[in-house]
Amino acid sequence: MGQSITVTVNGEKKTAEVEPRLLLVHFLREKLRLTGTHIGCDTTHCGACTVLVDGTPVKSCTMLAVQADGQQVTTVEALAASGTLHPIQAAFKQEHGLQCGFCTPGMMLTSVALLQEKPDPTDDEIRWALSGNICRCTGYMNIVKAVKSAAAQMKASAAVPEAATASARS
Amino acid sequence: MLPAPFEYHAPHTTEETLELLDQLGDEGKVLAGGQSLIPLLKLRFASPAHLVDINKITDLDFLEERDGTLRIGPLFRHKSAERSSLLASRYHVMADAAPQIADPIIRNRGTIAGSVVHADPSGDWGTVLLALDADLVLRSKSGSRTVKARDFFSGPFSTTIEPTEILSEIRIPAAKPQSGGAYLKLERKVGDFATVAVAVHLQMDDGKVRSAGIGLTAVGPQNLKAERAEAALKGARLDDATIKEAAALAAEAAEPKEDHRGSVEYKRNVVRVFTERGLKRAYERARGGG
Amino acid sequence: MAVETPLKGNIGESIKRKEDDRFIRGRGNYLDDIVLPGMLHMAIHRSPFAHARIKSINTDAAQAVPGVVAVVTGALLAQHKLAWMPTLSGDTQAVLATDKVRFQGQEVACVIATDPYVARDAAMLVEVDYEVLPAVVTPQQALQPDAPLIRDEKEGQTSNHIYHWEAGDKAKTDEAFAKADRVVKLDTFYPRCHPSPLETCGIVADVNSATGHATLYMTSQAPHAHRTLFAIVAGLPEQNIRIISPDIGGGFGNKVPIYPGYVVATAASLLIGKPVKWVEDRSENLISTGFARDFHMSGEMALRNDGRILGLRVKLLSDNGAFYADAQPTKFKAGLFHIVTGSYDVAAAHVEADGAYTNKAPGGVAYRCSFRVTEASYLIERLVESAALEMNLDPADIRLKNFIQPEQFPYMSATGFEYDSGNYPKAMQLALDKLGYKELRKEQAEKRKKGELMGIGVASFTEVVGAGPGKHYDIAGLRMFDSAELRVHPTGKAILKLGVKSQGQGHETTFAQIVTEELGIPAADIEVQEGDTDNTPYGLGTYASRSTPVGGAATAMVSRKLRDKAKKIAAHLLEASEADIEFDHGKFFVRGSPSKSKTIQDVAFAAYTNLPDGMEAGLEGVTYYDPPNMTYPFGTYLVVVDIDRGTGQVKVRRMVAVDDCGVRINPMVVEGQLHGGLTEGFGIAFMQLITFDEEGNCLGSNFTDYLLPTSWETPKFEMGETVTPSPHHPIGAKGVGESATVGSPAAFVNAVIDAVGHLGIRNIDMPVTSDKVWAALSEKGAAE
């Protein structure tokens, strides 16, 4: 019953034999041991499992691993792959955008995609974009702040790339 | 929860898909955005033996206006509808509905066609298509047929589509000048299905209603078309009395059931209130405002 | 190398959290991330019925699925005397049902398999033959004389009544009512809800059959207490049990109890000899694990014509589900519900409480609250709102008139709580000013003329947290102290080990800051460890906002203990007498000559290298802190709402929250805690509901029905603070994790009632959904 798939996960090609019913989230967590992607519900509501598929946020509990064959999947583990924090990561820490951290990977990935589409979002646009990701701890206030601050940071770094990378590191 | 086992197919063309569906018959199930089907598989409310994933077919994601018709392909996703400037400028009821479907991440994958075939009485797109008087093109290996949206739905989660068919195109009469629409949805939070929603589409003609479409969500065994309300509007001037009358007729057309979202009386009232508000908003837009 | 010196981490500094570094990289280590060699997976077969007799269980089909290693039933557990376990309220609870199922979702059989998908496939194949019995779904039904007996297995149990409990002075209260000009009444129901942390509960049980050692990775808010309870339940020697509570994805009380799944997985690991993992799915979490609230309350308030409260009479009927499993101190049958006089100087009060079994999941956890103070706070704040409406008084004025005044502290309440400190009028005034209360009242009056509905809700809560003085507070007999062990290494870096356990509260940062304040070691140099019972001192855990009041106090005290020793060493190094040594933020110096000093790091090094004669080496210590009293955080919350008369939809326009939690160790973390609590309060007020149909089917069994607020609905909060230190806490802190969940639901509901009170509407029970609001309006002829 196994089916062979090749998925580019965080830039690396991964080939595996999987059962068609295997959910993408389990493929990432169990087969690839990328445990930064979490599971918080059974009904596609919480967004803890959010990853980027070809750059677009997707709930990986509601996609089959076989469907990702030939696609690019980005998980939280890729954000600081080079050793430097992504501005969104730095901002979540800086603005206290996380508490237990369980929703955080999904929140950050959705935010990254938002900032790609809208580099300078308003508070309401951020709240709207994140409304498929539930957080039980933060009350969202500081998450919104974090996304705004990452946006500012990314704008600055687009202007002066090097200075910004350095400060994201600090 | 985890799905039961099944076999998976990912054809690259529509023809291949239709061939497969023909072979599989009752055993096969089309997988589009998966945002309804995969949750059902996980809860084991559905356990088809074969899934036929259409996402690898490259020419199904389209929205285009051609020959007086707006055409929507099977892989046109909610998110594209939400971002479409064509819909925002001329198909208000669709533009209003799109961002109110599920949540932003689900909208990234879910499709309008999938939603229509899924035929959830609380789903939004069917209602919108009823208001717009859409046609659905159903294609199988042996050919294709076109059915009116109002003839498509046959009950909760049930339609007249055959297991060997796919919904290959949604066709909507192209919007003309002096048309306007609105979609009003009462939901308890983002990601919730409607408690009640109302779709309104108006085609005005020098101050009079040339045609009106009104669809109702979550107040019957399927998405409903409030045909008496539509008829009452036809040819009328949209004054307060007309609006009130149409809204009352729409409320009458609703067949809600009492549940934890509210009583029959409550839901009917929301239909009335939303029809009134929707007609006003649609009228405003038809006149070039809002 | 030049390093930019960031904040050192003294108390009051918003340093960034240390734990974040792993979470933002996806490198947290949550329970489901743990994989052990040879690990098996467990899935639970649960009852579809609320009440049914089990006639037979057939596991053949499940057993036959390839990959299934074992199927565990109650009968098998009974052979090991494990079919039942004690609860935290002195009752018993079925681990796996043997005789009857008593709630929908109850654990009936467990499948252990090599793969989680296979375990789930097989669990669905367990066949149970049931004889369905009538279900009891409300406590009122439960107490009818002819109600089906739920706990027929309990000897001597002849009804569904669990307990009767009273507090306060009945005679004195009757007297107060006799003297009253007015009596205001309110019957209200605080419905069942569920904490629903984003991570569900789970265990990886690893019992080594050769050594008998059990390592249990558990989502536990109280690992030490759980170890002891496990020793008692499973009959394992306590020294052989090691509980490790890894990173926890939120708890809010949900991870305080011991659940049947933990016990079965442990037993299975013992029997099979391999590690067994069980992780709940969301629906299992919602239908079977610790719910909260479910209190039917009636309050009567005796008042003078001028609005002064003279007395309070409260009756409570509590729905405890099928097993009385509230996590609460033994002495108190309804938790701390008797703190129901709230922020007011009420001379006489009497509380009567009764509990009943129903065919619903057990639990009664303190969902982001200190043992039922939430329900108490809700009742009193709603009652005061009713009184204001009845007597035509401004809701802020009536509160100001009745507040316990700043000079009355310490204040002994009519039901026996000694409030430590407070300044209620000040917090309220700040909130009113921030909101612009007067102008909004004007706006409201104008809107009302136009038929528009707008409301301003007020709630001034007092919390009681930090359980607690060991004399009165215990969990299953274990006194509610807490502990801290501090080891300062020769290089001046330190490890702090705690008996509490963070679930997101930021302990790794804030507890380090207490040490920084007391010893001057930068927070960055202090590693905080929690959750591993082999490596931390015994403590009762984190819930009921007790970490800062108790664990934080222990941390301050152990730091002071080390400071005392350090002073002696410093005297030795500075060749001065100990009496002349002063300490200031990490420096010891001889009084009058601050230039001649030794740092804490110098002293730490000396503690291992250059000691005064006769002194024991090292700079380490442990403290078990038994607080002399609870702490009493407080605040005023104000909410502005607009209501759509056509749909009944309530839109929260603004929310101002002024909190006083004493000294704030890390203001950023405190504010984050408050944001989270306010959001949960908002959710409880408007959407989070676990309810049941007449047959006992749970109607909140997944996130489609159990609604949690998203970023879109959640109001934007405007925060304010006052600081009234706790006089008895070593650093004056009071604990803040729960204030906002305790105080805010009443503020939201009061805002709605304030908008519609003039129409004669006095109450809408939570969750305040649009259909209920519309129905209330419609009844008064005021709906569109």
Ligand SMILES: Cc1cc2nc3c(=O)[nH]c(=O)nc-3n(C[C@H](O)[C@H](O)[C@H](O)COP(=O)(O)OP(=O)(O)OC[C@H]3O[C@@H](n4cnc5c(N)ncnc54)[C@H](O)[C@@H]3O)c2cc1C
């Ligand atoms: C949490 C949540 C909230 C939601 N809220 C809403 C909401 O508010 N309003 C709303 O309308 N929807 C809502 N949805 C459903 C969502 O819109 C789905 O995307 C949609 O119903 C199905 O589209 P899909 O492309 O995902 O279809 P799939 O899940 O892939 O398929 C659904 C059904 O349609 C069939 N199918 C799909 N495409 C075709 C085709 N072209 N031809 C033939 N058969 C086909 C499938 O076989 C299946 O039976 C929600 C879903 C979730 C999980």
Ligand code: FES
């Ligand atoms: S796990 Fe909740 S949406 Fe995927």
Ligand code: FES
């Ligand atoms: S930080 Fe805990 S769920 Fe978001």
